[in-house]
Amino acid sequence: MKLVHFRIDGRQPHIGVYHNGRIFDAALLNDPPRNLSALIDGWDVYNFTLQTAVAEIVAAGVTVDHPLVHDYENVELLAPSVPQGIIICVGMNYPDPATHQDGPHLDVKPNYPVLFLKDQRTIHPPHRPILLPSASDKVFCEGELAAIIGRAGRHIPVD
Numbered sequence: 001m002k003l004v005h006f007r008i009d010g011r012q013p014h015i016g017v018y019h020n021g022r023i024f025d026a027a028l029l030n031d032p033p034r035n036l037s038a039l040i041d042g043w044d045v046y047n048f049t050l051q052t053a054v055a056e057i058v059a060a061g062v063t064v065d066h067p068l069v070h071d072y073e074n075v076e077l078l079a080p081s082v083p084q085g086i087i088i089c090v091g092m093n094y095p096d097p098a099t100h101q102d103g104p105h106l107d108v109k110p111n112y113p114v115l116f117l118k119d120q121r122t123i124h125p126p127h128r129p130i131l132l133p134s135a136s137d138k139v140f141c142e143g144e145l146a147a148i149i150g151r152a153g154r155h156i157p158v159d
Contacts, residue, residue, distance in 0.1 A: 001017040001018065001019050001050065001051065001054065002017060002018040002019075003015070003016075003017060003018075003036065003039060003040070004016055004017065004018050004023055004075075004077060005036050005077070005078040005079065005080055006023055006070075006075040006076060006077050006078055007075065007076045007078055008070060008074070008075055008076070010076075013078055014026070014027070015032075015033065015035065015036050015039055016028075017050055017054065018072065019054050019058075020058075021071070021072050022069055022070065022071060022072060023069070023070040023071075023072055023075050024050070024053070024054050024057065024068065024069055025068040025069070025070070026039060026046070026050065027068055028050065028053040028054075028057075028068050029046065029049055029050065029053070030049075033046065036080055057069060076125075077125060077126045077127060078125050079123040079124060079125040079126075080123060087117065087118040087119075087120060087122070087123070088115065088117060089115070089116050089117065089118055090113045090114070090115060091113060091114045091115075091116065
């Protein structure tokens, strides 16, 4: 199962899980989380309950006619919601300009990762076009990997 933030017919955003081509709304839960962060925070409890609910619906042969089950093709996937407002990023620039196409680069790889912040509005939703500013004639493309860590931690051992 994959966590998703989605909307149906332009209405209010929902959270849920993706499983085998269908989206299962988290409203299947008796006490559903209010947003994606709450779902992640309570994942130890929600995970089992959601898996059980999804398994029961699948076993019963329920199709997308169920009000809380949606065909993946009929929902609008949204960017993950980050209520805290910032995203802490870690970067290592490429020391070889040839590996980093037309973008900025460093002549020497830094000894430590570079930390920087991004506003939550910089997360782009899936399957949406990237809009170019009128002053630009090309977009610098770079892949990013995001990980949402559901628990605070400090001095965590490597092993």
